[in-house]
Amino acid sequence: MLTLFKKIWNTLKRPSVHISLGVLTLGGFVAGVIFWGGFNTALEVTNTEKFCIGCHEMQNNVYQELQETIHWSNRSGVRATCPDCHVPHNWTDKIARKMQASKEVWGKVFGTIDTREKFLEKRLELAQHEWSRFSANGSLECRNCHDYNSMNWDVMSDKARRFMKPAAERNQSCIDCHKGIAHHLPEQMTFKDPALDQLEQRAQGLSPDEGSNYYTVKAVTLYLDPELTQEAGELEAASPVKLLEENGDSVKLLVPAWRKTRGFGRVLYEDFGMNITSLVLEKEVAQNEELVQLVSEARVDEMTGLPWEQVEVALWTQSGALLPEAEDLWGYARDTYRSACSVCHSQPAEAHFDANTWPGMFAGMVGFTNMDADTQALVLKYLQKHSSDYSDGAH
Amino acid sequence: MHKTSPTPVHSRRREWLTFLLITAVFFPLLSVMAVGGYGFIVWMLQIVFGPPGHGA
Numbered sequence: 001m002l003t004l005f006k007k008i009w010n011t012l013k014r015p016s017v018h019i020s021l022g023v024l025t026l027g028g029f030v031a032g033v034i035f036w037g038g039f040n041t042a043l044e045v046t047n048t049e050k051f052c053i054g055c056h057e058m059q060n061n062v063y064q065e066l067q068e069t070i071h072w073s074n075r076s077g078v079r080a081t082c083p084d085c086h087v088p089h090n091w092t093d094k095i096a097r098k099m100q101a102s103k104e105v106w107g108k109v110f111g112t113i114d115t116r117e118k119f120l121e122k123r124l125e126l127a128q129h130e131w132s133r134f135s136a137n138g139s140l141e142c143r144n145c146h147d148y149n150s151m152n153w154d155v156m157s158d159k160a161r162r163f164m165k166p167a168a169e170r171n172q173s174c175i176d177c178h179k180g181i182a183h184h185l186p187e188q189m190t191f192k193d194p195a196l197d198q199l200e201q202r203a204q205g206l207s208p209d210e211g212s213n214y215y216t217v218k219a220v221t222l223y224l225d226p227e228l229t230q231e232a233g234e235l236e237a238a239s240p241v242k243l244l245e246e247n248g249d250s251v252k253l254l255v256p257a258w259r260k261t262r263g264f265g266r267v268l269y270e271d272f273g274m275n276i277t278s279l280v281l282e283k284e285v286a287q288n289e290e291l292v293q294l295v296s297e298a299r300v301d302e303m304t305g306l307p308w309e310q311v312e313v314a315l316w317t318q319s320g321a322l323l324p325e326a327e328d329l330w331g332y333a334r335d336t337y338r339s340a341c342s343v344c345h346s347q348p349a350e351a352h353f354d355a356n357t358w359p360g361m362f363a364g365m366v367g368f369t370n371m372d373a374d375t376q377a378l379v380l381k382y383l384q385k386h387s388s389d390y391s392d393g394a395h
Numbered sequence: 396m397h398k399t400s401p402t403p404v405h406s407r408r409r410e411w412l413t414f415l416l417i418t419a420v421f422f423p424l425l426s427v428m429a430v431g432g433y434g435f436i437v438w439m440l441q442i443v444f445g446p447p448g449h450g451a
Contacts, residue, residue: 018406027414027418088447092434093437093447097434099431099438133446136446136448137446138448
């Protein structure tokens with residue numbers, strides 16, 4: 001190897017004997033022009049949609065999804081191709097991205113996502129790579145076409161303007177709100193927040209005492225028997241419970257609740273007159289008076305005219321989901337609420353609405369966030385339990 | 396040519412061959428490696444310092 005390098009070096013440093021300086025320079029010049037032209041042509045070829053969908057991974061997954069969106073066909077006839085959004089236009093970043101593609105070649109060779117199932121499983125991770133890239137560069141590739149300064153607020157719909165104008169004022173990154181506009185969103189969206197994961201692990205490690213009061217750290221399935229074979233219902237996260245009995249890996253929980261004396265009474269709530277869901281029971285369980293024991297007679301909620309009765313339910317569930325206090329859960333929910341909602345607007349104070357207004361408000365907005373189902377339930381409960389009904393001095 | 400070449404035709408051909416090899420293979424290969432290496436270094440820097448930010 002070393003001798004080869006020496007030979008090459010010796011050849012290079014020796015002056016030419018037969019070929020004139022002019023010919024050498026001309027030769028180098030022409031070759032340089034041809035090389036650079038060729039290099040750019042090759043680079044451009046790898047920057048075409050045809051090249052991208054040359055791999056069935058792209059052709060069968062993301063390319064099909066793109067065809068359902070406005071970036072594929074629209075009234076003005078301008079469309080975005082793969083590289084418009086996914087390859088940086090700046091030369092250095094483009095070259096770096098092309099080198100990164102070596103990883104994609106690796107994936108192609110070893111079939112990392114060669115089936116739809118494998119792709120779906122990886123989608124979240126792949127999407128997160130693109131999202132973090134867009135977040136870092138302020139959605140630069142979007143803005144090569146879409147420019148805040150060129151937006152005509154007068155022709156924009158009222159709804160769009162309400163969100164776009166403040167976004168323009170803050171020069172907000174497009175991807176903050178517009179995830180999943182050109183391809184499907186990851187189905188699960190369960191990149192579980194490490195903070196919540198930590199709480200769950202703490203609950204897992206805790207050995208609770210019989211007769212003490214706890215809060216559920218996550219939603220759990222309830223069963224009729226300690227062997228956990230007959231499902232009875234679903235208990236929400238952050239619900240106050242009392243531990244009655246332990247049996248191996250199972251625990252029997254006593255859940256205090258209220259319910260409306262209408263219908264099958266399957267949905268149980270945390271408090272009188274408050275639509276804060278605590279647990280949802282199977283129909284047979286909800287109607288069984290031995291399982292759902294009446295604590296006090298029904299009284300009428302003046303607001304709705306519906307009678308509510310206080311009940312208690314004792315059922316089994318898997319151990320390891322209890323925390324002695326709810327403060328950490330609320331802390332997590334508070335942080336999530338503040339960060340997820342403030343992306344698009346300043347979030348209202350928790351006590352700005354009452355417990356029965358929050359669900360509708362929350363349901364209308366949560367679609368703009370990427371909270372997973374567990375977190376959504378927890379945040380909603382946090383908002384309800386810290387609403388004007390539960391705080392002093394708020395309106 | 397009024398002077399006879401001191402070197403044989405063999406070495407003249409050899410020099411042309413070397414010249415072509417250098418211009419058509421050696422330097423293009425070196426250039427691609429340099430650009431690729433540059434891209435690779437930028438990629439590695441992006442892994443350490445995060446993806447590229449606003450503007451140039």
